[in-house]
Amino acid sequence: MIWACGDTSPGDEVSETVAVPDTFRIEFTSSAGVFEVEFVRDWSPMAVDRVHELGRNGYWDGAKIYRVNERYAQFGYSGRPDLDARWIGAGLPDEPPRVSNIRGTVSFARGGPGTRSAILFVNRSDNTDLDDLQWNGVLGFPPVGRVVGGMDVIDALHDGYGEDPMQWEDSIASLGNAFLERRYPELDSITGLRVSGGGG
Template sequence: MKKYFFTFFFVAIISCSPKLFNKKWTEEISPLRYKVQFETSKGVFEIEVDRKLSPKAADRFYQLVKHRYFDNQLFYRVNPGFVAQFGSSDSTSINNWGSVKVPDEKVVKGNTKGTISFARSGPETRATDLFINLSDNERLDTIFYNDVKGFPTFGKVTKGMDVVSALYSGYGDKTMGTLDLMYSNKSDFIKMFPKLDTIHKATLLK
């Protein structure tokens, strides 16, 4: 397993522009099925979520999209043939959402190409950080990571997988060593990695 892959930092650095947060949002329940459209610097793609695969993950993803968490976020780690990772922002927002724990769930459907799952660093650490599988990653179904087994998927890219596959991947894992900078000063992080692609907007589709 590649170093740093699912590390999730709950750091104390305060960002100058944290995203809005209301604890009541974390009580919202998602539909059984729903779609999300991502408008990115590379184009548009859609994800269809099936709540029965991982209900708690589907709920949290729904909450994040509904309340505009992903708007103007970076695909901060794109590892060719492995994953495209996003969802980390300023530390205040991460800590706010992370303060409401998402219970762990078993893997029902495997990490095949195009599926989406939450990253995590241990028990009940699924919070805001996600990855889309860029290939079939079967080992992620059963691997034990800090006493938690596997990474449950809860949806799949149904349109625009070519867009996801085209996300800039030239930095690979190089960004992972400087995530503290992204949490504290996103503009400086972007200066270091100017070719990273951006999520302009993520929207629930009716």
């Protein structure tokens, strides 16, 4: 798959094309420390292509890790409403799970059919029930990658708000980080990211 890409700010028009590699890594710097994820295109090709595009263009730089509980750590709203308006609704076709949602794997969050867009979650525990869960008419949550370094950072993320931020997703999308910083000031955030492998 070829994506347009270049040295741009998130949401800018892009200027060159790059081939999405079979595997690549993204190093996420967060307020809790650094963690690294290896993404595997064979596991969910369209979704991994999306990760590569968003990663190279810095989409998650500044994103709040707004849902943290014993099972998941979830992020994906960029914190910039204009950018989220472009990407959160840009859902991808569904793909079947090819590997299991064990601890350390990373998957896209979704609602109904064709809603995987930009929101990722890290499995903090073995969540194999997600492999064949029928949810809103779609089977399973296919992993797209796995944490290869810094799982202790995932374990250390602030989890005091639990599921509460999930009820405010419309406000998160429309108001951005200003809303989260006011209502949930202790949330951890992604403060930088770097793509490596396959020309990243």
